[in-house]
Amino acid sequence: MKGYAADIALAHRLADAADAVSAARFGALDLRVDTKPDLTPVSDADTAVEQEIRALLAAERPDDGLLGEEYGEQPAAGPGGRRWVVDPIDGTKNFIRGVPVWATLIALLEEDRPVAGLVSAPALGRRWWAALGEGAYAGPDQASGAPIQVSAVADLADASFCYSSLDGWEESGRLPAVLQVMRDAWRSRAYGDFYGYMLLAEGALDIMVEPELSLWDIAALVPIVTEAGGTFTDLAGQPAPGDTGSGGISAIATNGPLHTGVLARLGRAPAR
Structure with missing residues (x-):
């Protein structure tokens, strides 16, 4: 695979694992919600999704760094300044109230520059992804993704x-x-x-x-x-x-x- 194709493919596998966890907990009657020191909510789904992503990255990209919202920074072990940045559930307040607009955010940075990103919103049945120089796409999964483009509105x-x-x-x-x-x-x-x-x-x-x-x-x-x-x-x-x-x-x-x-x-x- 050339460019960032392998990274995007990995991001989709990470999203598959994340979606399996988060979708199962969405609307769960036993969902546990705590308050973080900054007074924002965190659910057991947030922590479980990040744990799942961390375990998969440790197995597939052990030299890459990782920054996650719930468990902080893990420095890169290899060269190149590559690190993944993860928000396990963006829109936690929506998630805990049953609003379907929430997603797992997965990014790859090189020297602090985002070079690839994926957003997976399983309750909406949609994903968005892109990599530097390779275009942006959306769809229910990678196999059925289609190119997307911003508007031309000028006023x-x-x-x-x-x-x-x-x-x-x-x-x-x-x-x-x-x-x-x-x-x-x-x-x-x-x-x-x-x-x-x-x-x-x-x-x-x-x-x-x-x-x-x-x-x-x-x-x-x-x-x-x-x-x-x-x-x-x-x-x-x-x-x-x-x-x-x-x-x-x-x-x-x-x-x-x-x-x-x-x-x-x-x-x-x-x-x-």
Whole structure:
């Protein structure tokens, strides 16, 4: 296999294993939910999915590093700076409330650059995946995947604008700017988490923004959006993911033609 084909094939096998665990626990009456130190929820499905992925990667790619939301960092043993980044269930709040919009996010990074990503949403019966220079695809599985592409919408007045929530934008001081973009756009909806980015990659909407994320929230999404023809930066206009420290990562993802205008509106420092 050339390029990242072997890595994408492995990502699908990891997703198969993850889906078997998460789908079985979705809607389970005995689902256990705890609260992490940052006050976000974690279910027994989150931890079980990450454990399954860790075990498979240890067997198939023992030299690669791994960062997971629930169990932290495992440094790479081999050269090249390769590491996998995993969010076992993105959309845990949806998962525990019975909302089917949640997914396992799997990314491969080389020297901190996302080069391959896969998003698997078994309750929606859909996956999205991409690798650097190899295009972006979606479908129920790898065998039946089809290429996807962002929209060609060039005017904000014709654009569908998506966001996850408004709380973070209020905390950042940028809420007035976000609200004005919403007023100027053709349509605005808060699909949230991974899903807005995947709809963007498929051309179903045109802009997706979030003010603060962790690396595992975003790493798998970047290759899918960019290989579908979109643009993905942080609020400073730098290629995402940007800051991976305690300050978190911001995201502005668009179809490309709309990016400069949205970045100018939301990226400028708020008045104090």
